[in-house]
Amino acid sequence: MQFSIVKSIEDGLPLKAYAAEPDAGLAVRVPINNKPGSESSNFRLIPPGAPQTMAPFSAAGPSPPARFIDPSVPSPPITSVPPSGAPYQRFPAPPFPSAPQTPPNRAPPVGQPPFQPPTSQVSVPPPSFRPQTQVPPMAMGSPPQNANFPPSRMNVPQPPSDSLLSGPRPNFQPPFPGYPSKQPVVSQAPSSFPTHQGSFMPPPAPPSAFPSQQGSYGPPPPVASNLGYQSRDQMQHPVSAPPIGGVQSLTEDFSSLSVASMPGSMEPGLDYKALPRPLDGDVMPSSFLEMYPMNCDPRYLRLTTSAIPNSQSLVSRWHLPLGAVVCPLAEAPEGEEVPVINFASTGIIRCRRCRTYVNPYVTFTDAGRKWRCNICSLLNDVPGEYFANLDATGRRIDLDQRPELIKGSVEFVAPTEYMVRPPMPPLYFFLIDVSISAVRSGMIEVVAQTIRSCLDELPGFPRTQIGFITFDSTIHFYNMKSSLTQPQMMVVSDLDDIFVPLPDDLLVNLSESRNVVETFLDSLPSMFQDNVNVESAFGPALKAAFMVMSQLGGKLLIFQNSLPSLGVGRLKLRGDDLRSYGTDKEHILRLPEDPFYKQMAADLTKYQIGVNIYAFSDKYTDIASLGTLAKYTGGQVYYYPSFQSVIHGEKLRHELARDLTRETAWEAVMRIRCGKGIRFTSYHGNFMLRSTDLLALPAVDCDKAYAMQLSLEETLLTTQTVYFQVALLYTASCGERRIRVHTAAAPVVTDLGEMYRLADTGAIVSLFCRLAIEKTLTSKLEDARNSLQLRIVKALREYRNLHAVQHRLGARMIYPESLKFLCLYGLALSKSVPLKGGYADAQLDERCAAGFTMMALPVKKLLKLLYPSLIRIDEYLLKPSAQADGFKNIMKRLPLVAESLDSRGLYVYDDGFRFVIWFGRMLSPDIAKNLLGPDFAAELSRVTLTEHDNEMSRRLMKILKNLRESDPSYYQIPYLTRQAKLMIYSSS
């Protein structure tokens, strides 16, 4: 059995016996102080000289803990707008009453509520109230605590005593990139903003305005309707009373959102501005990296919370998923590539017992002769060739020449013990449907052209292998032997007993048979142009491809245009049955119909074959069954409903080219190890488990991410730090066997608040997404959505229990700064294609295809899909060309609310998979004419966007191009739409 060796090498021993001694050595490197009082300062320690470098997250995160505390502030969420954004100022004036926006900018900070002394909130005049003043929170900040902080804390809101009264405020602003942008909002005077104001503290009718969400996320609408500012203040007054402020534990940072109504306003509901919006996209938690600078970059490994709970009881109070999202091959920006290390004769240094790879967190002792494993704390001998003396501080003197001891991400060249066979060559096999519908849609032509154009860029030259099979009701094999001038076609029509007509030569070396392959691809479209065959012998063709590939493994690309109708694996037109929705049988539609597909998928993984499905049909093709092949072989599903080469050709061309040319890791296995006491228990994504904790990934690339959940094995963790190590053993396209190792450390905490503070919304949402999609495979859509909501509600309620009582928050929803977008993403997730609505809301195929895609998406792309960017471009298009360079300036994301759309504007909506270009009703006809040419008055859904010979059109194309380049993994085709046709969901 070929995998047995892989297993023994990549074996998962981390869970077995560990030494019981404490990690004395580790404490030196990673001092973590878990004393309740000092925790906070430890975690946020920021290098003194560099406050500005703080990423928005950390700035808004733990450091200004007191900021949001003041309960009397209605809805601080505004403050959570990512600092660099200043989103509201950017609105082109029209959409909102413009007047209010400017004054705020100029409003001197001094005038703001922040300066109220902690105890005197009652006295604040109503205007200052409006705004979710982030500042009053300072009231909570405890002077004693702040006083202890070194100068580095300058970027933290100052203790009320000085900042509030002495007014050095302006000085503090620079370090706080966030503040300036927020202030506009803060100072909006109610009078100038009648409508919005109302919504900050919405009127008596919140239930109606906020139907379900409110009920679940927030407490029932409070008394509010009849409470004036004053009464509200008084009610909350005690909160800011000095005694409480003095308690350090109260520096907990959280935000709150009032779902109550505001007296005196007409407008029901919440102000959309009051809600936090992720206009900066995915912000990776940087506090984590600051704590452990030797950790791997978060693009490779993200924990749902960087604080690991120390006890079962703490875990049970953490209702969000506890786990990690791993993207082992994420694309690194220039200059940050993962270093490749060749140990050559030394052999790879690993722990004897738990097989952990040497990493920056291991400690060397005994004058450098031994090293202590950070995961199981076993003392290992240092091999002779690897020995180096230690300096006075216990560091190895050759540290700077050993990237594996300084960097969290390294790649080792694996010696022969890590191979079960010689490293395989990159292998691409194409299984192409040539039945009539495929011919008519023009798919074959685009595919053939694209493959031909990519032949030079296929990775792994000169070892790359390639092969083709086409099929309709029969299966066509192609002999591409290099001595031939033309490929020979062999037709097999016996579908019940598939055999391969030629043992070799169906799979050939690309560089040797280059001419034959090119001839074949050139003639492929014409070969079948008169084909009228409507059948599809998909199952037998798949088996044939499997037989050809099983010697080597590789990547199988399937182009399928109709429902498999012949031979094994034929599928019924079970279709989108309206009647089964809402019943217990609903989920069966989303499962493969025929066990053939699961069995086949298992066999394919076993022989290291990864499948990518390209589906094109305009009719039902049962993606649920076909996609199973991709799901368990680590592949992905590309779905182009009703493919027309004129419209979708470019998208297919780009995505297929990306699939063929991106760097791919072959015959890979991945394992994640973690310190004793915790264990990864479940894995979510597109792959198959080969043993309890070993992921088999026949072909993996930078666009795939995997999620996993962990649980505590012991009731109490005694260590102070937990380490995680992801190891991906793979064959690089160049033929080298390599191990990519990512190591990260995380503190163990005893306090639930700390877990919330270090939570990572992106990773949580990614895990939630996978869990919910998996749930749709075993139960109703509605159940999947409900369980998602329930978990978020539980988590927020738990958080509320932490703080509500002592702070007397009354009836407002509070949430930690780190999770400010959680509700938004939760709702967006419920409205995403795989989960939304019922029968009528999405085609079954579309649902399944989106489900397969989202199961593999890295965090960043997932968040963009859930909360797409919306930018306004008409002003940029109209600018005189001299100023047109300020391209960056227009890339400002607008909140996805109806108010962002101005009927005089032109907008681009980009979710990473498509563009929607929105023409306002009153957009000047010139623009439309320039962009669309003579078609500008036609029905837009039938117009395709092409470049016209004028500056405006060129600029639009340039914008689209730039947007596409920012994320090349998918190609967005523009859909044009005119106002009143587009439904952008409002994310409130």
Place this chain on the structure above:
Amino acid sequence: MAWDLIFWVLCFFINIALLASSFYQLLSLSDLEADHLNPFEAATRINSIVLPEFLLQGFFCLSFLLTWHWFMFISTLPITVYHLMLYSNRKHLLDVTEIFRDLNTEKKYRFVKLAVYLLLFTVVLFRLLSASIFFFFAWKFEELDIRTSLFY
């Protein structure tokens, strides 16, 4: 009388076979968990004996009905019904792709089955003994019918 003995001997062997099959499946699953077996092999091994076991168990149950052993029939019936249910839902075979996710439930299910088979085994053993004792020593106490006094 001889038929009674033959019947119980037969039941005895069937029961041993069922026990062995359950035990083997359980063993394969634990091997899989401990990483001594890869999922492909474990699934093939287990799936290959699932159907024979179902058939054998069905026959076991049916034979009690036909021979009018009500108590034994009722006690084997639940498993038979459960097997039928699994089969009709096409859930009787292990799904190799999701094997690790189902591992715990599958193990639990087989543990329960093993326990039930063991219970049955004790009863069958007892009946076998009584049948053989009755058969071989019937002449000694013709007036005393052990069977009737004990089991009917």
